[in-house]
Structure formats: structure tokens, C-alpha cells
Amino acid sequence: MTLKDRLQRLRGAGPGPDGQGSAPSSPTDRPSLAERIRRVSVGQARAGGAGEPGADRLAEAVGAVEIAPGVLCLERRIPARQRHGQVSIGPFDGAMWEASIDPGWVSPPSRLEPELERGRSVPAAAAPVCLDTETSGLAGGTGTWAFMTGLLRAQADGWTLRQYLLTRLDAEPAYLEAIAAELSGAGLLVSYNGLSFDIPLLTTRFRLCGQADPLPTLPHLDLLKPVRRAYGRVWPDCRLASVEQRLLGFKRKDDLPGSEAPAAWLAWLRTGETTPLAGVLRHNRWDLLSLATLIPRLGEVFDDPGAFDADIRAVAAYHHAQGRSDRAFDLLRSGCRHLDSAGLLDLARLHRRRGDWEQALAIWEQLAAEGDADACTALAKYHEHRTHDLDRALALAAALPSGPLKDRRCARLSEKIRARDESTQGWFS
Template sequence: MTSPFGTAAVRQDVIPLPRLDPDPGSVAYIDTETTGLGGGAGTYIFAAAVATPIDCGLRVAQFFLPEPGMESAFLHALREELERAESLATFNGGSFDLPVLRTRWVMARMPGELSHAAHVDLLTLVRALYRHRLETCTLRFVEERVLGYERDDPLPSALVPEAYFEYLRAGSLDFLEAALEHNRLDVISLVHLHSRLLLRLNGAETGMDAADWLALGRHRFRRGAKADGWRALRNATSFAKGDASATAGLLISRRLLRRGSIAAADRLLGWLEASVTEDIRLSVARARLLEWRRRDASSALSVVEAALHRMPDQAPDLEHRRARLRRKLASGRDSRRKRQSRQIQVEAFIGDSPL
């Protein structure tokens, strides 16, 4: 590919792509390979793959830097490719790929920003929606655990920079081709991962459990989609078992209390407390509600004593609350007796006074 800076090394192909449901739309997926992971002015991008879904499949354009002296042509060609896209999708691109690209463009005296601002970092979504299921969020692990396939990769990620250095030193093409194939497989995975994440974001993925719905609800609330957040938290609560259901119920009850729906929050916590019997958080939350929102210390004490009976191992956390509630009730009874005594004295005085 020719450019104002010379010839850029680019190869393109179109591969079959099954119909994506949901369809991510007009997105350019980009993955880069660099000479190091530190970023900064000394880090070069030596390969970049850009995948764009088209009518007949997936178009993959792969850009390569044959030698550092050809970087301007490489960067210009890559920039031209990305400018055509309506939005970008990366995997950790917000923290790595795009900052390195901006640095290289600026150093080559090119604009440091693309004209479109839309960018989705798929790693951010993976962490928000799947972190509770994954030991690590590397792309390879996500492929295995979320997409359900094990990649036949010719080269581990850690060896990719070394493949480029070996090419520069000795012209080793086999090692380099393995690195470029790794780059190509990375970007193809992003397309399928984006579709799967959209399915989860829409709440349309089958087999979601309470922890999945809880993660989705939290993410939706953080993004300001309150209706979707409510729906996801309700779905998590409806499982009525385990830590995730209890957590979702607590989040809903707090929002109900902020809206002044005290009775609804009490009913929800009572139902969950009867279902998730070993979660002390539910009993404590309901006791607080009864004591401070309903001014019913007696019922709050009953909740705490029932929790102590169900969860004797939690006694250190509940005994202090029970003792305080007992003191509060005793103090209240003393105050009532004193008021009644004073009232009797006043009535007796009035009765003895001459008219």
C-alpha cells in the first residue's frame, strides 16, 4: 500500500464469519503487537491487525513494520484504515494499544487522535461481567472459559516481541509468521467476544445464575441504565439462595429505602432472610430497618435473636446488637413507667384539690 511516506506492508483477506447474534454493528477491531509492554517513546508497534465485519464475512487487514525506518508509512496506513471505522473495539486498548498508537503518531508528526471518539474496551466488559467466574482475564483464558474454544496458537504472547527482534537480527521469517498469525487470531477472537458480551449485556444469554445477574446489574447501574440494572438485580434475587442473591436483595432494599418504600424493603428482606438462612447480612439489615425506619425495637430484637438461633457461629457479631436492643427496650419501659407514675400523681392531685 502506497502512502505519502512510502510503501506500507499490508496484507488483507476475507474469512468466513457466521452470522453474529447480536450483531455488534460497524466496528473496527484492532490488536497490536509491540516491542515491549512498558509503553512510552521507546516502544514500537511492529504489527497491527484490523478486523471489520462486512457482508461476505470478516475482512482482516494486517499491517507490518519491516524496519523502524519505515514507521511513518506503517502508521499512516494504519491510521487511514482506522479512520474509516465508526467505532473501535480493543482488548485492553484503553490502557495500552491506543496510548501507544497516540505516542507513535505524535512522534511521527501526525494527529494523535482519531476523528471518531467511540471506543469499547472489551477487557473492561469482561472484568465487569465475568470476573467472578475467571481466575484471570487474559484473552487466551477468556477464549477458553467464555467463548468455549482452545486456540491452536503457534506462538505464546510472551515470545511475540522476540520473534520481531529475531527477524530484524537474522531475517527469521518462520518465527515472524508465527507472531503475525498470533496477532491475526487475537483480532478474530475480539469479534466473537464482542458479540458474546452484547448477549450478556442484553440479559439474553442462557444459563445465567444469580452471580451473573448480580454482575450485570451492578454494571448497568454504574453505566446509568437503571431500568436494566433493576431487572438484573431482581433476577439475581429471585434465585433466593447463595451469597449473590442475598447481595442483590440488599442492593435492592437500599434503593427501596432511598425511595421511601420501607414496607417493600422490609418484605423483601424478610422473604430473603427466610430463604437464605445463613447470611447474617440480611438479618442485620432487617434489624436496622425495623429499629430505625419503623421504630420497632422489639421486632428488631426478635430478628436478631432468631438469627442467633440459626447462626450460633455468628454470635460475636450479633450479641452486641442484641444487648443494645435489650437496653433500649428496658430504657423505654422505664420511661413509660415514669410517665405513667407522673400522670397518676397529677390525676391524684387534681382529684384532691378543692373546686
């Protein structure tokens, strides 16, 4: 029986003992995954733990060690020379990371420790730790467990990967203590969609266990944010698997999808099945390696978006918003052949702010000839206020789409022309 068949059978939709497909239960009859996990926990508690499969067998199967009853830790050293797709993992270089990470990507700590409140800052690239969780469901809330937490820590000569696995529900306090200790020296937390999912979920688990939560004291780099900025209008989706293939040249083979992780954990809790959890550990490891290699590559994307088929206009707009107008102007000008009308209008706007009216005018006239309403509006303003050619400005305004803005602009220009003509007649009368 394949891994997929075992997981389907666990969910009640796979082949039965006789090899025939069994009909799935109706939603009202079939308990939720959270309820099934709770029942397993209750059954183990009533049996005094006798119903729990041997953690030593699981530890041996996945190469982990038991650091506390019900908590396994799998540790690996990732050498700097190891490649992830077409990109080398590389050693941690603080200067390189600091140059790659834009300060605007990093979310500041939501709760500062006393020494930080006194004005001491944490360098953005100091002691980065990549974090990724595997959970009992995707809904979040108090009924969702983060049963696996992977942490990839930068070292001078490579990386250290530690994956913490909860094998028994009553061991969660020890499991969370191990995670908190791992995060104690972190200077920067790196995740993918962690601000929306992983961090709130772990925070909930810390609170339910009555433990101090270290997460709000850490600056956080959620890589989904810059990826969406650069590719949200270019790619059909910004899933991590898509990013890996397009930017890192890494394609997963025989991967257990994250959506299968809940069933894999339940298979362990119910029957002691170890194979699915080994697949979850591998999936989690690949996620973390992608985070470490993605940061330098994203720095290159934001430095030269055209070389990586990114959204030049969106990246330039980001640099402009961060106060780097010169950088935004250089990106738009060098990539003007790849810009749409909105990007060309941005470039014309920057030309205008620099006082380069000739270049701005050339862009507006080109777009206006193609029927672009925004370019016609810009030209109408130009002739009204710069050349004072009111007749030309009115002709351009009249070509705008019908609406209140057109009506107001045409009415104002018509009044100016009437006043001009009356003044001219009075002069010669």
C-alpha cells in the same frame, strides 16, 4: 531447531552453536530488547540499509504485499460463515450489534471533531473496527514499538482483515499513515485492554512521528471492562485466551504467545528469520476474530448471566447503575438460588424499594438466622422504624459484632426504650 529454541537462542538463553546450553547473561551485562533493536537500527543505517533482510522474501513467506518501503500489509477476507470455536463469525448486523453493545461499555471520544461538537453523534454500532497490536515489549513508553497492527473491519457480507507489519524502523511514518487511513471511517473502535495498552502506545508513536493521531476522535469499546464485570469474581483470570475457551469454545493450537512477539520481530531485524513473524501474524488474527465474535456473546451474558455462569449479582448491579432497576430486580429474583448473602441482600433491598416488605423481611430473617450482620442490621432498622418494636430492634442490635456502629445503635435504642417506659409510667401515675 524448533521455533521455541530459535527464540530462546535469540534471547541468549538457548543452546549455542555446539548444541550445549549457554548460561544466560546477567541482567547488568545483557542489553534490553529495546537497546538491541536500537543497535540493529543503527547498524542498518550505517550500512545504508544493506543489513536489512529482503522484505520481498518476508512478504512472500506470509502472503503480504509491500505497500511502502519497510511496510507490509496482509489482507484476508473472512467469510460470514467461518466459525471461530463454537461461534460463527457471521455478517455484520448493525441492529444486532447495537442490541448487544450496552452504551455503558463504550468510552466516548476524548477529542471530538468539529461536526461532532455541533451535536452530530456517531452510532455506537456504525462501522466497527477491531484493533490489536503486537509490540516490542510490554512496558510501554517511548522505547516500545508497535511493530504490527491488525485491523478487522466489518462488511455487509463478512469481515476484512488487514495486518500492517513494520519491517524497517525508519519506515514508521509510512506505517502509521496506513493505520490512520484505515481508521478514518471507523465509527467504533473495539479492543481488549486497548484503553490501557494499545491506544496509549499508538498515540505515543503518532506523537513521536509528528503525525495527527486519529484515536482520540473515536468511541472505544474495550471488551475487558464488561468481561471483568461479569467474571472478575468468578474466573481466576480474564485473559483473552481464557475468555475464548470459556465463552467461544475456541482453544488455540500451536499459538505463539504474545510475550514471544518481541523476540520474533528482533529475529527478523537481526537475521531475517521469517517463521516466528508468521506465528505472530496468526496470533494477532486470532485475537481479532475473538473480538468480533465476543461482542454478541457478551450481549447474551448480560441478558441472561445465569445461562453463562456469570456473576449474577455483578451484572444486576451494573444494570441498576445504568438506571435499569427493573432488569436488575428480574435477574436477582430469577437467579436467587445461585446468589450469595451479598446478592440476596441486594435483592431484599430492591424488594424494600418496591414496597414489598414481606419478601424483604423473609430474606433478612433467613440470613440473620445464619448470623449475617448486615441482615441483622436491616432487621433492627425494620423493627425500629416499621413495627416500632424497640425491644426486638435492641435484641438484634446487641447481636451485631462489637464496634462503634453497634455501640451507637444500642445506645440510641436504649434511650428510646427508656423514654418510652418513662412516658408509660407517667401516663398511669
